[in-house]
Amino acid sequence: MGVTTREFVTLLHGMFFGGFFLMALCGAFMLLLDWSDAKRCDAHAVTPPPIPAWQKFYFVALAACGWAAVLTGAYIIYPWYRAIAPAGADLTLYPKALLTASPNTSGWHSLGMEWKEHVAWIAPMAATMVAWVMTKHRAAWNASCQVRNAVMGFAAAALLTAALAGAWGAMIDKAAPVEGGRTMRLMENAR
Amino acid sequence: MTESQNPNVSRVAGAPHADGAVAAALLACGIGCFVLGVLTVAGDGSKRLASALNFYNPTGPLAGVTTVAIAVWLIAWAILAARWRTKDVAFRNASATAFVLLALGLLLTFPPFGDLVLGR
Numbered sequence: 001m002g003v004t005t006r007e008f009v010t011l012l013h014g015m016f017f018g019g020f021f022l023m024a025l026c027g028a029f030m031l032l033l034d035w036s037d038a039k040r041c042d043a044h045a046v047t048p049p050p051i052p053a054w055q056k057f058y059f060v061a062l063a064a065c066g067w068a069a070v071l072t073g074a075y076i077i078y079p080w081y082r083a084i085a086p087a088g089a090d091l092t093l094y095p096k097a098l099l100t101a102s103p104n105t106s107g108w109h110s111l112g113m114e115w116k117e118h119v120a121w122i123a124p125m126a127a128t129m130v131a132w133v134m135t136k137h138r139a140a141w142n143a144s145c146q147v148r149n150a151v152m153g154f155a156a157a158a159l160l161t162a163a164l165a166g167a168w169g170a171m172i173d174k175a176a177p178v179e180g181g182r183t184m185r186l187m188e189n190a191r
Numbered sequence: 192m193t194e195s196q197n198p199n200v201s202r203v204a205g206a207p208h209a210d211g212a213v214a215a216a217l218l219a220c221g222i223g224c225f226v227l228g229v230l231t232v233a234g235d236g237s238k239r240l241a242s243a244l245n246f247y248n249p250t251g252p253l254a255g256v257t258t259v260a261i262a263v264w265l266i267a268w269a270i271l272a273a274r275w276r277t278k279d280v281a282f283r284n285a286s287a288t289a290f291v292l293l294a295l296g297l298l299l300t301f302p303p304f305g306d307l308v309l310g311r
Contacts, residue, residue, distance in 0.1 A: 121257050133216060146283060
C-alpha cells in the first residue's frame with residue numbers, strides 16, 4: 001500500500017489545509033453567532049474582557065490554513081493538473097487533458113476547475129479580515145450591531161467560497177486524480 | 192441594542208474601538224474580491240492581458256490574477272486604514288459597498304456569468 005508524491009501533496013492541500021480551514025470556518029461562524037448576542041455585546045462593550053490566547057491562536061490558524069490551501073493548490077498542484085500532455089502521452093498523468101478529451105467530462109474543467117481556481121481565493125481574504133477584526137478590534141464588534149452583521153456576512157462568504165472550492169476539488173480529483181511522482185510505501189502488502 | 196441606543200457605549204472619535212478600522216478592512220476586502228472577479232473575466236477575454244498576468248508559467252495567468260488582486264486588497268487596506276483608523280465613519284455605507292463588491296466578485300468568478308459578460 002503506497003501513495004505517490006503528488007497524491008500526498010494533494011492530500012495535504014485538500015484534506016489537511018483545506019479540511020482544517022473549512023472546519024475552522026464552521027467553528028468560527030458558530031462562535032460569531034454565539035458572540036453576536038446583543039446583551040452579551042453590550043456588557044462586553046462596557047467592561048471588555050481580555051481576548052483569550054486560544055481565540056487569537058484559533059483565528060490566526062484559521063487564516064493560515066486558508067492561505068496554505070490556496071497557495072499549495074495554485075503553485076504546486078495546479079501546475080501538475082494543467083501540464084500540457086505530449087503527443088501520445090498517458091493522459092492519466094495530465095488531469096486537465098484527460099477531462100477535456102471527452103465532452104462527457106470537460107465540464108469538470110470548464111465549469112468546476114475554472115470556477116474553483118478563482119473563487120477559492122475569496123475565502124482566505126475574507127477569513128483574514130474576520131480574524132483581524134476579531135483579534136484586533138473586538139471592541140468594535142461588541143459596540144456595534146452593524147459591525148457584527150457585516151463581519152458575519154463576510155465570514156459566511158468565506159465559508160461559502162471555501163465549501164465551493166473544496167467540493168469542486170474533491171469531485172474533480174475523483175474524476176481525474178492528480179497522480180505521479182515517487183511512490184511512498186505506507187504499509188507492506190497483505191499476504 | 193445598538194451603539195446609538197446604548198448610552199454606556201463610548202463612540203468618541205479616536206477611541207480604540209472606532210469602527211473606521213473595521214470599515215477599512217471590510218471595504219478593502221470587497222475591493223480585493225471585486226478586482227479578483229474583474230481580472231478573472233478580463234484575463235479570460237484578452238489573450239494579451241492573460242499573457243501579461245502570466246507571472247509564473249507553470250500556474251499561468253491565475254498567478255497574476257490572484258497576485259494583483261491580493262496586492263490591490265492589501266494596498267487598499269493600508270490606505271483606508273491609515274485614513275479611517277481612529278474615526279467613526281459612515282459604517283453602513285462602507286459595509287454596503289463592500290458587500291456589493293463582494294457579490295460582484297463572486298458573480299464574476301462564476302464562468303457562465305463571465306462568458307455572459309464577454310458575450311460568448
